[in-house]
Amino acid sequence: MRIKLEKLEVQTRGDKELVDVTPEVERVVRESGVQNGVVNVLTMHTSSGIVVTEGLPCLEMDVLNHLETLAPDDGDYYHNRYLDIDGRLGFNAGSHLKSILGGISAFFPIEDGQIVKGGRQRIYFAEYDGPLCRTYCVQVIGE
Amino acid sequence: MRIKLEKLEVQTRGDKELVDVTPEVERVVRESGVQNGVVNVLTMHTSSGIVVTEGLPCLEMDVLNHLETLAPDDGDYYHNRYLDIDGRLGFNAGSHLKSILGGISAFFPIEDGQIVKGGRQRIYFAEYDGPLCRTYCVQVIGE
Amino acid sequence: MRIKLEKLEVQTRGDKELVDVTPEVERVVRESGVQNGVVNVLTMHTSSGIVVTEGLPCLEMDVLNHLETLAPDDGDYYHNRYLDIDGRLGFNAGSHLKSILGGISAFFPIEDGQIVKGGRQRIYFAEYDGPLCRTYCVQVIGE
Numbered sequence: 001m002r003i004k005l006e007k008l009e010v011q012t013r014g015d016k017e018l019v020d021v022t023p024e025v026e027r028v029v030r031e032s033g034v035q036n037g038v039v040n041v042l043t044m045h046t047s048s049g050i051v052v053t054e055g056l057p058c059l060e061m062d063v064l065n066h067l068e069t070l071a072p073d074d075g076d077y078y079h080n081r082y083l084d085i086d087g088r089l090g091f092n093a094g095s096h097l098k099s100i101l102g103g104i105s106a107f108f109p110i111e112d113g114q115i116v117k118g119g120r121q122r123i124y125f126a127e128y129d130g131p132l133c134r135t136y137c138v139q140v141i142g143e
Numbered sequence: 144m145r146i147k148l149e150k151l152e153v154q155t156r157g158d159k160e161l162v163d164v165t166p167e168v169e170r171v172v173r174e175s176g177v178q179n180g181v182v183n184v185l186t187m188h189t190s191s192g193i194v195v196t197e198g199l200p201c202l203e204m205d206v207l208n209h210l211e212t213l214a215p216d217d218g219d220y221y222h223n224r225y226l227d228i229d230g231r232l233g234f235n236a237g238s239h240l241k242s243i244l245g246g247i248s249a250f251f252p253i254e255d256g257q258i259v260k261g262g263r264q265r266i267y268f269a270e271y272d273g274p275l276c277r278t279y280c281v282q283v284i285g286e
Numbered sequence: 287m288r289i290k291l292e293k294l295e296v297q298t299r300g301d302k303e304l305v306d307v308t309p310e311v312e313r314v315v316r317e318s319g320v321q322n323g324v325v326n327v328l329t330m331h332t333s334s335g336i337v338v339t340e341g342l343p344c345l346e347m348d349v350l351n352h353l354e355t356l357a358p359d360d361g362d363y364y365h366n367r368y369l370d371i372d373g374r375l376g377f378n379a380g381s382h383l384k385s386i387l388g389g390i391s392a393f394f395p396i397e398d399g400q401i402v403k404g405g406r407q408r409i410y411f412a413e414y415d416g417p418l419c420r421t422y423c424v425q426v427i428g429e
Contacts, residue, residue, distance in 0.1 A: 001144050001287050001429055003322045005402065032313045036146045037282060040185060040324065040393060044404035046340040050225060052247055053239050054189040056228070058221035062236045064220075066214060070244075071352060071424075078344035078351075085342070093348045096339050100349060101356075102243055104338055106407050107183060107250075107393075109148050109282045116148065116280060117414055118187035137402060141284075143144055143322060144287050179289045181326060181427060195390055196382050197332040199371070203363035205379045206386060207359060208364075213387075245386055248328060249394075252291050252425045259291065259423060261330035284427075286287055 004032040004140045007044075012130035016068070018051065018060040019125045021136070026115060028138040035047055037142015041106040043104045044136060047095035047129035049102040055122035063102075067128070071097035095129035110142055147175040150187075159211070161194065161203040162268045163280070169258060171281040178256050180285015185248040187279060190238035190272035192245040198265035198274035206245075210271070214240035238272035241246045245269055253285055287289060290318040290426045293330075298416035304337065304346040305411040307422070312401060314424040321399050323428015326393040333381035333415035335388040341408035349371070349388075353414070357383035381415035388412055396428055 006028050010019055021041070029039050040049050053059060077093035106123055109116040125136055151169050153162055164184070172182050186192050196202060220236035249266055250261040268279055292314050296305055307327070315325050327336050339345060363379035393411055395402040411422055 003428065005397055021357050040395065042394065046406050051243055053243060058224060058233065059236060059239055062220045062222050066240050070213065070356065077348045080345060090344065093345060094265050096345055099330050100337055100339060103246060103389060105393060107248060108185065109183065109280055111148055136394055139324065141145065182426065194386055196386060201367060201376065202379060202382055205363045205365050209383050213356065246389060250391060251328065252326065252423055254291055263332050285289065
């Protein structure tokens with residue numbers, strides 16, 4: 001049984017942004033030497049996510065815009081109050097809600113050293129509260 | 144460590160449809176011989192999903208209708224433009240959004256050769272852009 | 287390869303409630319003795335979920351309120367009919383929809399015997415149809 005875990009950083013540039021991390025996930029799988037198993041991808045932050053969709057800029061915009069429609073930043077939230085933990089007003093409830101709706105993780109099988117995924121499936125780190133330096137995990141388990 | 148991966152096809156009949164694939168998932172687990180471990184289920188398409196809910200036709204309709212309410216096919220999307228990759232207009236942004244909201248995967252533990260799941264939990268392949276011949280993966284990992 | 291599965295009960299007190307089960311998940315990981323691997327968390331019910339977000343009471347309220355906005359209990363659903371399986375009217379379509387939108391599972395890597403998660407990530411059992419005695423699974427796989 002082989003297990004490899006990498007904690008990767010991504011510097012986001014926008015307030016909302018989908019960053020295609022598929023090449024990084026593929027690299028970790030390749031370097032792990034695992035031939036058959038699974039790869040797990042997970043964000044470490046509650047105002048970001050992991051999203052799988054087709055790799056088209058127009059669709060990336062639709063995903064971010066639609067999550068904003070479903071969970072707007074300027075909604076009326078309890079979180080919009082002074083928070084001791086941060087020493088400031090909470091302001092990003094909409095980001096947390098987007099994270100829950102869009103999901104925080106993904107997994108794919110590995111077969112013969114390759115990630116098994118659909119030809120149009122791309123793996124995105126989803127920033128909902130940037131720009132920030134973010135951390136996500138890629139873990140390979142198999143043999 | 145045993146790993147078994149099956150790529151299964153499902154021919155959907157409707158534009159939107161929930162297909163109960165629980166028996167297929169159970170069959171793969173049984174044939175794998177794995178006594179303890181996990182079973183992963185994952186769609187290979189960005190306009191479909193994997194949904195777990197109670198196995199009632201009325202509820203299946205509610206799930207599809209509600210996702211249509213939250214991410215309507217006829218919304219105003221950037222994806223509604225000419226796409227070189229397809230040689231035609233993008234038209235299914237709503238399907239991609241439903242896929243993200245409803246989720247694309249599920250997993251369940253395996254104990255004593257049986258899937259551990261609630262008595263009312265059924266595993267569905269969710270078609271949001273049919274009818275099409277679709278592929279999903281069932282992977283068993285354990286011993 | 288070590289595999290440990292625990293089925294845990296939680297008695298919810300409200301109709302809608304987020305119960306922080308992080309300490310229970312950490313306990314199962316610790317007692318498993320697994321040093322490197324993955325921990326899976328999964329609800330056994332179709333009207334509840336597993337949600338990961340920041341551990342703040344104001345945000346917990348926002349999550350539950352927002353899911354109610356997106357999938358209201360008093361919507362017009364097909365499920366609102368007499369159900370032979372229950373011997374009564376279906377009334378909780380909104381709860382099932384919240385379960386799908388919020389998700390029913392989560393996983394985290396384990397490294398050096400510790401769960402790898404962000405400092406603000408808490409793991410919640412999400413009750414959407416309580417109060418009830420509920421079951422969820424925590425499974426550790428690794429070595």
